[in-house]
Amino acid sequence: MKHPSDCGRGERSGTEFWRLPHIGRRMFFRHLASAVSGYYLLPVRPMETIAKASAAPIGTAKNCIFVLLTGAPSHVDTFDLKEGPWTPSYFNPTSYGDLRFPQGLMPNLAGQLDSIAFVRSVIAWATAHSIAQTWVQIGRNPVSGLSRIAPHIGSVVAMELGGNAGDRTLPAFISLNAADGPGAGYFPTGDAPFYLSPNGGGLANTTFSGGAAAFDKRYNLKLDLDAELTANAPLGPAGDEAVQMNLAARKLMYNSAVTQVFTFDQATRNAYGNSSFGNACVTARNLLRADLGARFIQISFGSWDHHVNIYAPNSNLQLMARQFDAGLGALIADLKQDGTFDQTLIVAMGEFGRTVGPLNTTNGRDHHVQQTALFAGAGIRGKRAIGATDSTGAIMLDPGWSQGREVRPEDIEATIYSALGIDWTTVRHDDPLNRGFEYVPTNEAYTFGPIHELWG
Numbered sequence: 001m002k003h004p005s006d007c008g009r010g011e012r013s014g015t016e017f018w019r020l021p022h023i024g025r026r027m028f029f030r031h032l033a034s035a036v037s038g039y040y041l042l043p044v045r046p047m048e049t050i051a052k053a054s055a056a057p058i059g060t061a062k063n064c065i066f067v068l069l070t071g072a073p074s075h076v077d078t079f080d081l082k083e084g085p086w087t088p089s090y091f092n093p094t095s096y097g098d099l100r101f102p103q104g105l106m107p108n109l110a111g112q113l114d115s116i117a118f119v120r121s122v123i124a125w126a127t128a129h130s131i132a133q134t135w136v137q138i139g140r141n142p143v144s145g146l147s148r149i150a151p152h153i154g155s156v157v158a159m160e161l162g163g164n165a166g167d168r169t170l171p172a173f174i175s176l177n178a179a180d181g182p183g184a185g186y187f188p189t190g191d192a193p194f195y196l197s198p199n200g201g202g203l204a205n206t207t208f209s210g211g212a213a214a215f216d217k218r219y220n221l222k223l224d225l226d227a228e229l230t231a232n233a234p235l236g237p238a239g240d241e242a243v244q245m246n247l248a249a250r251k252l253m254y255n256s257a258v259t260q261v262f263t264f265d266q267a268t269r270n271a272y273g274n275s276s277f278g279n280a281c282v283t284a285r286n287l288l289r290a291d292l293g294a295r296f297i298q299i300s301f302g303s304w305d306h307h308v309n310i311y312a313p314n315s316n317l318q319l320m321a322r323q324f325d326a327g328l329g330a331l332i333a334d335l336k337q338d339g340t341f342d343q344t345l346i347v348a349m350g351e352f353g354r355t356v357g358p359l360n361t362t363n364g365r366d367h368h369v370q371q372t373a374l375f376a377g378a379g380i381r382g383k384r385a386i387g388a389t390d391s392t393g394a395i396m397l398d399p400g401w402s403q404g405r406e407v408r409p410e411d412i413e414a415t416i417y418s419a420l421g422i423d424w425t426t427v428r429h430d431d432p433l434n435r436g437f438e439y440v441p442t443n444e445a446y447t448f449g450p451i452h453e454l455w456g
Contacts (some may be wrong), residue, residue, distance in 0.1 A: 002182075003104070003123060007384075012170050014330060026140075031190050046231060052097065054289040055418075055423045055424060055425045056416040056449075057194075057301035057417065057419075057420070057421045057422060057423060057424070058378075058379075058418045058419050058421075058450070058455055059223050059420070059421030060173060060342075060343070060345075060378045060379040060419055060455070061125055061343055061344060061345040061377070061378035061419040061420050061421075062294070062295070062343040062344065062420075063288055063294070063295050063297070063340075063343065063344045063345070063351070063420075064154075064157065064295070064296050064297070064344070064345045064346075064347070064416055064417070064419070064420060065284050065297045065298075065299065065331075065344060065345070065346045065347075065377075066153070066154070066296065066297070066298045066299070066348075066374050067298075067299045067301060067328065067346070067347065067348035067349075067351070067374075068136065068137065068298060068299070068300045068301070068302075068350075068351075069302060069304055069324070069348060070129075070133060070300055070301065070302030070303055070304070070350070070351070070369065071302040071303030071304035071305035071306075071350065071433070072129070072132075072304055072305060072351050072352045072353060072354060072371070073304040073317075073320070073321075073350050073354070074279065074304070074310065074317065074351040074353065074354040075354065075363050075370065075371050075372040075393060075431050076122075076353075076354070076392070076393035077091070077102065077105075077310070077354075077365075078102065078105070078106070078319060078372070079118045079120070079231075079372035079373070079374055080118065080120045080188055080322065080385075080389055080393050081101060081102050082095060082356060082389075082391065082392055082393040084098075084357065084358070085358075086311075086357075086358055086359055088311045088318075089104075090104050090105065090313070091104050091105050092096075092104030092105075092266075093101075094139070094155050094377060095111065096113050096383060097111070097206050097384075098382055098384065098385070099118075099383060099384065099385060101113060102321075105318065105321045105322075105325070106321055106324070106325035106329075107210045107325065107329075107334075108325045108328075108329025108330065108333075109199070110376070111329065111330050112329055112332045112333070112376070112404065113382060113383050114382050114383045115332060115336075115376050115377070115382040115383075116374060116375070116376045116382045116383070117340070117374075117375045117376070117380050117382050117383075117384055117385070117386060117454055118372050118373070118374055118375075118384075118385045118386070118398070119372065119373045119375065119385075119386045119387055119400075119407055119412075119454070120372045120385050120386065120387040120388055120389055120396075121372070121386065121388070121389075121396045121398065121399045121401070121406050121407050122349070122367050122370075122371045122372060122373050122387075122406070122407045122408075122412070123292065123370055123396065123407070123408065124139070124351060124352035124353070124369045124371055124409070125369075125408065125409065126352070126369075127352050127367035127368065127369055128359060129305070131143070132351035133181075133351045134147075134181075135351070135409050135443040136153070136181055136329060136349065136409050136412075137152050137153060137154075137181060137182045137298075138150045138152055138153065138182050138185075139153055139409055139410050139412075139413030139414075139440060139441070140441045141441075144441075145433070145434065145435075146431075146435065146437065146441070149185045149186040149431055149432060149433060149437070150175070150182070150185045150437075151182075151183070151184050151186070151187045151191065151453065152181070152182040152183060152184070152185070152193060153296070153413055153416060153417075154173035154175070154193060154296035154298055155184040155185065155187050155191040155192060155193070156187075156191075156417070156422070156439055157170035157172065157173065157295055157296040157416075157417075157420060157422070158171070158173040158184075158187075158190070158191040158295065158296060159187055159188075159191045160420075160422045161295045161420060161422070162190070162191065162295060163293075164294065165190045165244060165248060166247070167293075168292065168293025168430050169251050169255065169257065169258060169292040169293055170194070170261075170290075170292040170293045170294050170376075171190070171192075171193075171194040171248070171260065171293065171294065172293055172294060172295045172296065173191065173192065173193045173294075173295070173298075174193065174194045174196070174287065174294050174295045174296070174298070175193035175194065175195050175196075175297075175298045175300070176196065176280040176283060176284070176297065176298065176299045176300070177197050177276055177280050177300045177301065178195060178197075178298070178300040179195060180195065181193065181300075181416065185252050186430075186431055186432055188241065189235065189241050189245065190241075190244065190245075190248070192297070196262075197276065197280075198262055198279050198280060198282075198283040199261075199276075200262075200263060200264040200265070200268070200269055200279060200280055200282070201262075201263065202259050202263045203252060203258055203259065203261075203262040206253050206254065206255070206259070207253070207254065207323050207376065209399040212254050215253065215254070215368060217413025219250065219253075222246075226243065226246075230243050234360070238242065240288075241436075242337040248281060248337030257290060257292060258292070260286070260290065260294070261283065261286040261287055261289075261290045262283060262286070263385060264279075264282050264286070268282055269282065271330055271360060272326060272330045272331070273322070273323050273325075273326025273327050273330070274329050275323040275326070275327065276301075276328055277299065277301045277323045277324060277327045278323065278327040280299040280301070280327070281299065281327035281328060281329055281330065282331075283330040284297045284299060285331055285334050285335065285338070287345060288338070288340045289338060289340070294418075295398070301320075301323075301324065302320075303310070304317075304320055304350060304386065306354070306364065306365060307360070307362060307364040307365070307366055308362040308364045308365050309335065309362070309363050309364060310359065310363065310364045310365055311359075311363070315352065323446065324348075328346075328348065331346075332376060332377075333348070333375070339378050341376075342377065342378065342379055343377075343378065344377045344378060345375070345376075345377050345378040345380075345416065345419040345420065346374075346376040346377045346378075346413065347373065347375055347415075347416065348374040349371065349372075349374065349412070350371060351369060351372035352368060352369055353368045353369065353370045353371030353393075354366065354367065355367070355368045355373070356368065356370075356392040356393045356394045357392050357394075358453050368394070370389060370393060370394060370395060370396065373407075373412060375415075375454055378419050379455055380454045380455060381454070381456070382454060385400070386401055386451065386453055387399055387400035387401065387456065388400065397446060400453065401451050401452075401453045402449075402452070402453065403449060405446075407451060408428070408446065408448065410440050410441060410448035411448050411449060411450070413439075413440055413448075414448055414449050414450045415450040415451045415452075415454070417439060417440070417450070418450035418452070419450075422439070423439075424439055424440045424448075424449070424450065425438075425439070425440070426438070426439045427439075
């Protein structure tokens with residue numbers, strides 16, 4: 001195993017991360033030869049056969065809340081607790097059946113462990129923040145050829161489940177507490193993430209300083225001026241997209257249902273931890289309650305990049321964990337009360353893990369490929385861990401699932417699709433590179449697939 005500080009490298013034999021995963025020239029031509037020689041033996045065209053590959057999605061979820069813990073939390077201090085002389089007393093490690101969990105660090109989630117499962121056999125492809133974060137969000141190598149047109153996982157969900165944009169009020173993919181990130185790729189702009197950072201004060205820019213009557217007058221004038229563009233689309237797809245974006249934006253203006261989603265009082269903020277992460281969790285709850293079209297909600301929360309003084313009281317790890325615990329714990333409890341928990345998949349993970357055992361020379365933890373992901377909701381069987389690491393959390397010992405290997409970001413991508421009833425083996429043939437776009441990529445070394453053991 002390479003030194004953990006060797007950021008940006010792959011896990012196996014010192015291979016550079018940008019070479020993994022891929023399909024090699026030899027393997028490519030081997031499959032090409034097989035395809036050409038067998039062409040006339042197939043009842044349909046080869047590409048059609050690929051596009052119709054057999055898959056059986058679980059389909060237990062209607063919605064997905066994806067929490068990206070940017071900066072990479074220490075797995076051995078959170079979701080895969082490993083105790084030692086370094087463990088602070090405020091962690092209060094506690095056993096819950098076979099699970100060992102830092103109850104003092106995350107007491108609210110400790111109370112929800114019956115509904116939470118941890119996948120402890122996750123291994124990141126890279127330990128460079130930006131690359132690994134993008135990899136988690138698009139489910140493929142960010143420097144591969146198709147990554148230039150690859151949509152965010154949420155945009156795939158929007159494409160598949162968002163329905164007709166004219167039939168929904170809010171975008172199907174909403175990204176909270178992030179200014180930007182991977183977008184819709186080559187998909188239509190209607191499948192792109194809608195970025196906002198909620199604070200309980202309503203949705204910004206949904207009223208006009210001159211009042212509703214003046215706004216309607218101006219908007220109706222715009223419709224009259226754009227009538228020809230709307231009817232004939234003489235400027236092509238881009239012009240039509242602009243028209244559709246304006247129509248979608250109009251639905252957010254002076255809309256009491258939308259206002260209610262993004263407006264909440266101080267008492268509610270306090271119940272969720274009174275933090276930006278807590279505000280995002282309240283908004284996620286309200287989005288599901290309102291059912292205005294949002295199907296994939298991402299919450300970005302960081303930074304967990306604790307190279308220095310990771311255990312400092314009321315700071316760094318303790319502060320981040322306190323906010324995460326209050327927000328997610330309250331969200332799970334409210335979704336259960338609303339009756340939407342069993343139809344909502346919750347995934348929380350960072351881009352990689354952190355070094356294990358005694359702390360580094362600055363009392364922190366550095367980058368490490370081994371990590372753990374949290375899953376809840378959508379009928380997942382909780383209070384257990386899938387996979388196991390060694391006594392320090394440095395390496396995986398037991399994969400814990402049918403593939404018999406480590407879990408990669410592509411497998412988590414496939415798990416999200418499967419939970420939502422989406423065929424993860426789908427190959428689209430509308431990409432601008434004419435190469436066929438796979439929802440979950442393939443290569444000669446791995447057959448990526450869902451972690452269906454989460455339900456079994």
